[in-house]
Amino acid sequence: MLPFQLNDLLRLITPNALGAVFALMTAIFAAVSWVLLYHWSRYGYNPTMIGRMRALYFWGAGVCFALMTAGILLFES
């Protein structure tokens, strides 16, 4: 019962749908990053700490985007 329903659900997922989700997440990420960078550059008191956290933020986000990209590239409709 459960696998059949899941198969139906999986059929709804297309590369275009994944691409749309990817684009939406990229837009959200860009907007939030802009706000965070604004705050860090304007109110961050310790440039070294802010610099490290900024690097960590973008590295981590880069790994997440790489996972998503790999998922889209490996996806076979």
Added chain:
Amino acid sequence: MISLQPGETVVAEVRRHWYVLFAETLGLFILALMPILVIVIFDVFDLATLPNFIPLTLFGSGLWFLAIWIIFFIVWTDYYLDVWVITSKRIIDIEQRNLFSRSTSECRIEKIQDVSVEVHGFLATFLRFGNVKIQTAGESGNFTLKSVPDPHRVKDIIFKEQERQAGESRRGGQVVSSPLSSGVV
């Protein structure tokens, strides 16, 4: 950034204890484990052989981690930009409530009448954090530095600065009615 007055130096920057950030983000750490839980459930029910299982797992995990990553950094920014700056002349309370709400208030060191420390609870006692309450004479009201690490050290810093400033004022010919100069602590 804070604009300092002539001759003013930053003595200490005090943030809330790391435990506060940990408590706020503990739920996120647990949520970050969700993809692993989903994979285990799929494996147990023998659903890992479904078409496109691996690509969808990669995509879903990436999406999930990114959302959590963004929320974590929003929480961290709120934590990091919430700061009390103790300078040689003032205490500046900068409160970052969220990304779009921020307030700054300050009181002059010589206006401080009393500083008290409160440490409540098991964790606060063992991790050494607590509240520092500052009573002022002016209109700025009372300040509370919440969940600061080593609150007794913060209190000592404030008293030391007050004493130093009272000494400077006396040398400059001014009489300052400070609790410390009158021996009341």
